Amino acid sequence: MNDFLNALTPDNLGYLMQGLWITVAVSVLSIVVSFILGSVIGIVMFEKIPYFSSLVGTLNNIVRNLPLLLIIFFTYFALPQIGIRLPVFWSTVVAMSFFEAAMLSEIIRGGLDSIDKGQFEGARSTGMSNRQTMMYIILPQAYKKMIPPLISQLISLVKDTSLASGIVLADLTFRGQVVYAQNSHYIVPILVFMTFCYFIVNYLLSLLAKRLDRRLA
Structure with a gap:
């Protein structure tokens, strides 16, 4: 118990919470950028534009692997x-955005493939352009189906921010290492606290996913 009290002092907690804020900031920015970029890549691969879609798909597979x-x-x-x-900070956001965009694009392409072809034909028969069909008819239905796998991938993104401690991003993982480097007795208390923080963030994301899924069902 004393180890927990000594490790989780107000100063250390404040230091760790600053790291959690950086983790959340990197995650939010990476989620927004990767979702937009992944949607564009997924649509390009789905549209099967001669040569261009194949090139984008090849580059995307390289990044994914x-x-x-x-x-x-x-x-x-x-x-x-x-x-x-x-x-x-921005190196981490750029790296994670490109990597996650590659992962999300496959989910989005798969979601678009799952839409019945009759939806495309019906929209075009009313005079809608290909862009209008995609924006107003196909994508809303596809995104609805993709909510669970998308949220699952984004939860993985939050956990993967810990890898940026390798380039000394002062996130929660890095700051936790700094704190327990002061005293080996702090390792368990700090790891428990870090586990709790990551769990809360990812649990809130999973609750959001369930809520969206119910609302759109």
């Missing part, structure tokens, strides 16, 4: 070699 940590390292360490220097 790379370790996220490698992409984070590449963004932070390799991009400066060609003149692109990003702070550690």
Whole structure:
């Protein structure tokens, strides 16, 4: 009990909560960017545009099959070699956004494939353009079906932010390591606290997914 009290002092808790805020900020920005980018990539692959869709699909598969940590390292360490220097925070957001966009695009393409072809034909028979059909008829139905796998992937994104501690992003994981490096007796209390924080964030996301699923059912 004393180890918990000594490890989780107000100063340490404040330090860790600042790290949690960074984790949440990286997650939110990465979710927004990856969702938009993943939607675009998924639609391009679904539309089967000659040559272009195949090229995008090939590049997408390459990204999907790379370790996220490698992409984070590449963004932070390799991009400066060609003149692109990003702070550690934005390096993490860029790396995670591209990786998660590649993962989400496959979910989105699959969701679009699940829509009955008659929906396309019916919309076009009313005079709607291909863009209007996709925006107003197909995507709303597809996104409704994709909510559970999308949220599941986004929960994985939140957990994967811990990998950015490898480039010294001062997130919850990195700050936890700093705290328990002071004293080996702090390891269990800090890991328990970090577990609780990650659980709460991801549990809230899962509740949101269930609520959206019920509302749209």
